[in-house]
Amino acid sequence: MGMNNLGIVRRNIVRADRAAVEKLAGFGVATIHEAMGRVGLLRPYMRPIYSGAHLCGTAVTVLLQPGDNWMLHVAAEQLRDGDVVVAACTTDNDDGFFGDLLATSFRARGARGLVIDGGVRDVRDLTAMQFPVFSKAISARGTVKATLGSVNIPVVCAGAPVNPGDVVIADDDGVVVVPAAVAQQVADAAEAREANETGKRKQLAAGVLGLDMYKMREPLAKAGLKYID
Amino acid sequence: MGMNNLGIVRRNIVRADRAAVEKLAGFGVATIHEAMGRVGLLRPYMRPIYSGAHLCGTAVTVLLQPGDNWMLHVAAEQLRDGDVVVAACTTDNDDGFFGDLLATSFRARGARGLVIDGGVRDVRDLTAMQFPVFSKAISARGTVKATLGSVNIPVVCAGAPVNPGDVVIADDDGVVVVPAAVAQQVADAAEAREANETGKRKQLAAGVLGLDMYKMREPLAKAGLKYID
Amino acid sequence: MGMNNLGIVRRNIVRADRAAVEKLAGFGVATIHEAMGRVGLLRPYMRPIYSGAHLCGTAVTVLLQPGDNWMLHVAAEQLRDGDVVVAACTTDNDDGFFGDLLATSFRARGARGLVIDGGVRDVRDLTAMQFPVFSKAISARGTVKATLGSVNIPVVCAGAPVNPGDVVIADDDGVVVVPAAVAQQVADAAEAREANETGKRKQLAAGVLGLDMYKMREPLAKAGLKYID
Amino acid sequence: MGMNNLGIVRRNIVRADRAAVEKLAGFGVATIHEAMGRVGLLRPYMRPIYSGAHLCGTAVTVLLQPGDNWMLHVAAEQLRDGDVVVAACTTDNDDGFFGDLLATSFRARGARGLVIDGGVRDVRDLTAMQFPVFSKAISARGTVKATLGSVNIPVVCAGAPVNPGDVVIADDDGVVVVPAAVAQQVADAAEAREANETGKRKQLAAGVLGLDMYKMREPLAKAGLKYID
Amino acid sequence: MGMNNLGIVRRNIVRADRAAVEKLAGFGVATIHEAMGRVGLLRPYMRPIYSGAHLCGTAVTVLLQPGDNWMLHVAAEQLRDGDVVVAACTTDNDDGFFGDLLATSFRARGARGLVIDGGVRDVRDLTAMQFPVFSKAISARGTVKATLGSVNIPVVCAGAPVNPGDVVIADDDGVVVVPAAVAQQVADAAEAREANETGKRKQLAAGVLGLDMYKMREPLAKAGLKYID
């Protein structure tokens, strides 16, 4: 093995279990992040390009060079039904790496969406297609095809490590990555957490205070909280 | 009194006059800010989490610690019908301090919305509830309950000083704070300003120039403006 | 001529050919930017104030001073049907230079919209009017009328040089400027490009890979790309 | 009283006790901030314009308008020996409000330095003069004298509330504000804290672990910390 | 002429008059900016890579592509004694386009320094060489040589238009561009301004107030300034 992973396309990757992915698709990003013990989130600057965009699938990872989208074309061939493309860049770059042509190609190959630490364009078309994209920026600026990156190597995308085959879930609250090996475990924990929240919601709606429901009064007093008039 | 206000909950606060608050609810943030003489705005990075969100109410203030939402639970108990929670933080922090459970609790206690110099989550649920929130960020990241802040002390939220009981108004243009003592006066000034604008709007729509309507030609010439062909 | 262009209003400007402007209105910003050879874009922080806003017209340029919107009133008089106001500022400033009264005036004079490297307010009214605005910020903060800038001089707006009479096109993907002298040439190139894309889109939708359609396999191999299992 | 404090100069302000100010001058910003219970800091974007700059004095506050330094000239007259000018702005603005001429004037009137939530220029001259300045930006851009702000009203500077007469201390670590009423109390607490640190420093230098010195092992274990090999 | 200037190197440019350039070298950036009527500044994020760096020379302009420094090598051949390289980029990019090898080459060709709206590296070596650089960032990240930009075309660098042959002056306060055609005029105005400031500095040092020296009391009163006790 060399000193770096540049110029490589890995064809065979181990995708998370399909049933676990489908179960995870039923939960929100906040719930999954909590169910994992508060890890796995991408930085909050990653935003949906249209209101209501959401996705869940297995990661095909891409490492891009600035102003260069060559590797997205390479990635298209590696897609299978149910995948999500997760694109990182070797440096900060907001150019428009992706638009409606690539979205058409990705969708034809089975992709469920794109998560990209960079810019995208053709937002109106992507919205009309309802092709979900979570990105750092929107920019009409075009890119070249000149320098190699990689496909299906481990990447860091918006601060989070992502391995090929991991589950990626994104909604209005952000983007979370679940390692393939714990997908089922996290899905189960998310289910338990959500069940637990339903009861709490009812109590709170009825006017019960979190102070009482979570039994916070004693620890608050111990911490020294003072009530004054 | 000590050197700081940390670890304190003030129970009795003087809220702005109800009638003044209701009158202020009828005006936009830009109008109120102008009516006050161009003061009272929070920094423009405070944005609604859904299009069309707006609120008006009396401030219950909260000082949070980074990554810690304990004080929001404490604040819930202090809420009365017509209040808005205004949450500042001791440092810059974008974590998701607030979500749909707390919104359910706040609403059950009478709150009209939240203004928070930090992050929130469960945006889809909050939108479905039509619970208006103005925040610095959206983030799924959870918070702990470990360190004391305060409730109902004077705070600085997004650059603006806010005292408990002040009127807070927020809409698509941002967030403005009206000190309780001048709420009626500001509401009256806003009314006068708006009446004045209606006439101007008609003239401008008819093609009259602001240059003439505001009598700007002479001061522009005095300032040295030159027209060339 | 003096050392600078401050305090000047140029009345006679050469606007781009009307037919070319109308043709350009039929294409998106990304297409036009590509058709020009990837130049002419404003920085991507320029965003529409409402979803779906778009505009195309000839530039009436304005140079503003921070916190001062005097020159926008001066610009209103220079507008003709089909113009777009392009406002730069002598420094970074997010104040609300523009609102519904000025929009009413601009529209009455024939303006098709506003591009401003600064803030605007009255977003709800502007949306109701469907008056398209692309700005750096939204802010309720009011401005004064005290210091001269200029109208219809060459400006740099959000990083792009703009001359009076240039064509300005803006949509969800951003804002692009087409020099008046090449407007027809760019419109023709955009048309050719779009025709070309239709065929590509069909192929990609049918599952053809960009790798094959664009004949990338050989240059990728030459660049050293390695496939591993 | 009106709705706002614009256009006002307060001549008589109550400055913090001179002896307390002098004692505070002997401590660093981090120590004083801790001694106050972790409050009073300005946002960390406030930086010294030259390495080693530091200051301590009583605040003469200024509220500036964007791109306008008129009020700094007004403030000069209100200065007494031992004062520090603390300048806030009604909006975000990085222009060069202050340079060597104003520094010469301020020094002649007894000022010990400047804290400004904006830009300054003539950095080389200010460094040669050893006139300490803590600012948000350095910018050569000049300002006008056209719009009123205020002098010696309560302001929010870089996120912190500052009242005229408060003690302001700044060094390489940032800027802290001590309310005049608690200046002596804070100075005493800072002294106690510093004495306490000396002993700790010796132990740590000798290789004693903070884990033992602060008795953290038990609470860490209770919190669930696990050691693995 | 085509629609854009990409892929072009202009060999013959008209440089500003040598005597005017030498005279401008004697003044600071703030003085020159004021002498021009407050125009010509680059955005204040452009900073020297070492304390005390300063430069003055005639611009050889470069338009770079993101992550690509090919055009800097092309520019080296166009340098003459007394030139300064002014490098813009087609998009925001902080990569390390420039280091000590290029500095060695530029200096051997007569360059007086570099102004670059991007990143540089080898800061220690550049400091040891006392090769002045003003940049947006410092970054060790290397760049490729794959995509054409241009040399000696008009560019927008950090918000300011720069033409080949213009005079560029940079110091601790920032970077200013003087069009070649007005170089002598600006140099003379700077001289007059500086002479004027010497007298003012003496008065201010003697305790005279700017309020009196600039006769501000009357306009302040007219504007409505109120003194209270």
Add this chain to the structure above:
Amino acid sequence: MGMNNLGIVRRNIVRADRAAVEKLAGFGVATIHEAMGRVGLLRPYMRPIYSGAHLCGTAVTVLLQPGDNWMLHVAAEQLRDGDVVVAACTTDNDDGFFGDLLATSFRARGARGLVIDGGVRDVRDLTAMQFPVFSKAISARGTVKATLGSVNIPVVCAGAPVNPGDVVIADDDGVVVVPAAVAQQVADAAEAREANETGKRKQLAAGVLGLDMYKMREPLAKAGLKYID
């Protein structure tokens, strides 16, 4: 294994070979980054707290919670001679996690410095100690000791993945991470690269153009570069 690595301290880590680390210490960050094939850099916002700071050592990694430096105390016990502490945070946070007391402790345990994606304080003392720190921010704000993170787990620090035992090198150009397994290989490649650069530097200093030395004229012509007069 659980779903996450929170609340864990790994005691036995495999550090990079000592000889390789010492060899790497002889090269700059830019050289090492190039020798690795342009990977391994932390984002360029990581800056030295004093001019000339540099470090090289084996990573003891820390994952911090926002506003909480408990884990730095835990990390101290895991340090060996030649280590560098590399601290990531679960979210963006600029608080002052580290100061002169912890530096005293770290140095007593053999640490060569700190790389932290957060804030530090006591900058003057750290400079006097010549304890090298590379951080995102400087802030006097204190932190609590309440919530668990981890020590010696894989982390992402300022965008780069770091494993315990990796080599970390930092200087004026930034921070680079070399995986322990390739430390010797990278050191050798850096040596070769530096030898190669010496010859180039001489040629460039003699006025040879990079265009000729790197044989760029033909590829530039092929890419379509045009020289005009």
